[in-house]
Amino acid sequence: MGAFALVIALADFRLFDRFVPENRALRDVEARSALLLQSYYRYMLTPSLVDTDVLDADLVLIRQSLERYRRVVAAQAQKQVLADGLASAIDTLESSGNEMILARRQFEQADSLLRQLESQLTRVFDHYRGKVSDDIAGAMRASDWEELTARYLPELRMIENVHRLYLELFLEIRQLRIGEAPFGDTDPRERVAAIGNSSTLLEIYEANAGKRAWLATQVLIMSEKMQDAVTRFRDSRKAAEFALSTAEQAGIDLNQAIGDAIGFTQAEGWTGLRESLYMASLILLLTLLVGYLLIYFGLDRMLRPLEQLQMVITRLGKGDFKQRSGDAGRGDEIGRLARAFDSMAEQLEENNLQKQEFIKQLEEKNMELERFTYTVSHELKSPLVTVSGFIGLLRKDLAAGDREKAALDMDKISAAITTMSRQLEDLLELSRVGRVINPPTRFPLTDLCHEVVQMMQGLIDERGAMVEIEDEMPEVYADQARIREVIKNLVENGIKFTPAGCSPRVEIGAEPRDDRLLCRVCDNGPGIEPRYQSRVFGLFERLDNAIPGTGVGLALVKRIVEIHDGDIWIESRGDGQGSCFCFTLPIHRGS
Amino acid sequence: MNADAVGEPLKLLLVEDNDAHAEMVKRSFEQHKVSNVIYHVDDGQKALDYIFREGEYVDEEKYPSPHCILLDLRLPKVDGLEVLRRIKTDDNTRKTPVVILTTSSADKDIAQSYEYHANSYVVKPMDFSKFEALMQDLGFYWLAWNQNPWR
DSSP states (O other): OHHHHHHHHHHHTTTGGGOOOHHHHHHHHHHHHHHHHHHHHHHHHOGGGSOHHHHHHHHHHHHHHHHHHHHHHHHHHHHHHHHHHHHHHHHHHHHHHHHHHHHHHHHHHHHHHHHHHHHHHHHHHHHHHHHHHHHHHHHHHHSOHHHHHHHHHHHHHHHHHHHHHHHHHHHHHHHHHTTOOOSTTSOHHHHHHHHHHOHHHHHHHSTTHHHHHHHHHHHHHHHHHHHHHHHHHHHHHHHHHHHHHHHHHHHHHHHHHHHHHHTOOOSTTOOHHHHOTHHHHHHHHHHHHHHHHHHHHHHHHHHHHHHHHHHHHHHHHTTOTTOOOSOTTOOSHHHHHHHHHHHHHHHHHHHHHHHHHHHHHHHHHHHHHHHHHHHHHHHHHHHHHHHHHHHHHHHHHHHTTOHHHHHHHHHHHHHHHHHHHHHHHHHHHHHHHHHOOOOOEEEEHHHHHHHHHHHTHHHHHHHTOEEEEOTTOOEEEEOHHHHHHHHHHHHHHHHHTSOTTSOOEEEEEEEEETTEEEEEEEEOSSOOOHHHHTGGGSTTOOSOTTSOOOSOHHHHHHHHHHHTTOOEEEEEOSSSSOEEEEEEEESSTTO | OOGGGGSSOEEEEEEOSOHHHHHHHHHHHHTOSSOEEEEEEOSHHHHHHHHTTOGGGOOTTTSOOOSEEEEOSSOSSSOHHHHHHHHHHSTTTTTSOEEEEESOOOHHHHHHHHHTTOSEEEEOOSSHHHHHHHHHHHHHIIIIISOOTTO
């Protein structure tokens, strides 16, 4: 038992004290990953509000957690291999040791019982012999020798016979002690009973019933005790044999375990445990050694992928979101970790792509907004300069008494104020287009165009214009009020820019193209040269100052078309042969 | 040192799409002590045509080369900055002083203008008395004080 303690102490040394629950470390990694994901989400939604240093710090924390997990897994692996080996070896040895102890105790009990029996038997035999001698001596004294002889001879023979039987029994009992099988299959009680029932004995002892009964009783008692002892001995021998074989099996098991562990079996070569239980402790030491070797090489197998994973995570942390572990196929904890990591990396890559896309959109919006505010501030200042300038001139003209000039000055002021208020209205409308979106409906384009023409009847009549609308154009799926504005602006432009003295003619038509409707609004005006075509859609951009307008109309049209995921462009050569404004509109949901 | 020494009135090209602003400039210069002639065009394309004598501006007598150009930035058809870039990349026209006269005080515009070698950049004042003073100063500075390359 001292050897077990030694072995356990050895196993305990430096191993169990390093035990840390690996799950806690893994949960730590998971929690930190979750935090990082949250940070990324926040970053994605509002990049300006999240400091990228925070994300970096999160990544550093994850790396630390993984490092911790790596160490814990290493310690855990060491502990597991050794603890398993130790536990089974100790179990086996302990149980076989217990068996041996039990067997020995039983054997000792059987032995002492046997000694007791032996001494009892001797005592009984001595006593009996003494009694019989006394009896014989008494008989010799009392009667003549012939009669005595005739009377006692069979009894003496019987006594001799019994004595011989006792000796046989005794020998057989002694034989029990040296391990030979006693009595064979015969019950000793039968043999004793056979003696007791023998007719000779009955005949001889007829007159001596008391003695006979006593002897028989004694023999029976002894035989029973003997039988008991023999049974006990048999049992204890069986137990001893079992203990031995268990111990042997334990040795073989250990051997096999070691053999399995190191890759070959040496069960045949080992027989030591039969000799001594202490051999087991030797085997345990060997197991420990082999365990250490296994751990040494096993750790390498565990740690290398972890180091690789750590490298991959470092690269991921530096923004290479295409990194994957490459260990996802493994069935062990590393495989689980690798799969968890891969799914995290996939999520990160996806988020990153979304983030990039989002940032791109945001930048575009930002630039658009910047252009917008720049243009607006510049353009709105212009009429203010005019107003203040002509107020100054008005003062001078009035001081000089030049009423004619003063009137012109006031016209300029009033025109500038009108321009300003129109610009403001148009800008408001433009900003509303982006903010207020009416739900799309299906409506026939032809009907809408007729409505617009009715609304503009005043201008059309004034310029003697002709507006032709194609019959039964397909239905569109869009914001009806906004599309009305598009048509109105384009028709108005078509009429407005046609030089005076020339009757404007506007044609509206549409045809399906690629799941959408391609609409055209064409006029017979001066046209727009290709080099100016992209500029005219800009805010406050005007090609001809002679024609009144704020320069917002086409910007508005473009904005509305773009909100419907459409494109708008101009087809014109700009040489007085008119121009066509082409744009696409959705026909049904999602087109 | 005086512009009169040249013996002819100084020629100024005003590129301004806002007619009211153009009139303010012209009326400011009318009261000027320096004799001057203002040629006005109201978009970027016309400015280029005038400067490079193309289109309707071929006639040199009618449309003489200006001694100084007052250039607005936001112009129809061709942007003011593009007009400036074209003037300053042409060997014949780049010596002509170009003064940017605009309502924009955006850093981007100022930086880009100097990048394209604008000679000066002034923002139209909201107050008319200052506007007039600026026109007086511009006239004196560019047409009298400044030693011009055409001499």
